[in-house]
Amino acid sequence: MGDLTPDIELIRQMRNGDQNAFATLYRRHHPALYRYAMLRCGSASSAADVVQDVFMGLISGQFYYDALKGNLLSFLFGVARNLAMKFDAISRHRFMNFVDDEANDEEQEPVELTSEEMNPLDRLLHNQMAEELRIAIANLAPHYRDVLILYELQELSYLDIADICQINVGTVRSRLSRARLALAERLQVYRSVAA
Structure with a gap:
């Protein structure tokens, strides 16, 4: 089964029991969902759990995709976001504050963004x-x-983000602006501490 088959056709085939259709959907959308979940949750194991739950819900019918409401990847991001929010709630309940308990876990895979041309x-x-x-x-x-x-x-x-997060476009813009500002402030703190 080729990677050129549209998502909607793969969903139809998957619902009719075609395991290859599910495998193609998984290969196609897993990397983007995992990157999102990794950054959203802050740990590799939580990201893996979120992505696994997304695909298990898709294959079991727990999460029903309707092509009339948007593209599949946006739907999957929305499901991943909702699952990550549940993860946040569980973490807050356990620790009373959101704490990334795996930030120092030596088994966590580092994000590799380096070039082979760089020196050590x-x-x-x-x-x-x-x-x-x-x-x-x-x-x-x-x-x-x-x-x-x-x-x-x-x-x-x-528009896609507004749909995924169930907010209006103006809110997306303002949250993005505030997120960039907060991120810049946090990175400035790291740099001033390191200096």
Whole structure:
């Protein structure tokens, strides 16, 4: 089954029991959902849980996709966002504050954004900046984190983000502006501490 088959056709085939259709949908949309969930949740294990729940809900029919309401990826981002919000609520309940209990977990895979042309010092500095950025994003309020990740990293439109987050476009714009400002302030704090 080719990657050129439209999502709606793959959904139809999946609902008729075609496992290959589900596998194609998974391969097609897993990377973007995982990147979103990783930045949204702040830990690899939580991101994996969110993405697994998204796809298990899709295949079981728990999350029903209606093509008349938008594209599949936006629907999946919306489901992932809702699951991440539940994760936030559980974390707040357990710890009374949102704490990323896996930030220092040595088994967590680092975000690798380096170039092979960089020397070891450049790679180290680049990895340190990427980690500071990841931490700064994880410390944003969830509603700011959502719009920032979806716009800046997933490159979705304001309309798509408004649909996913169930807010109006003006709210997307204002949250994005506030998220950028808060992120810049947090990164400035990291840089002043490191200096």
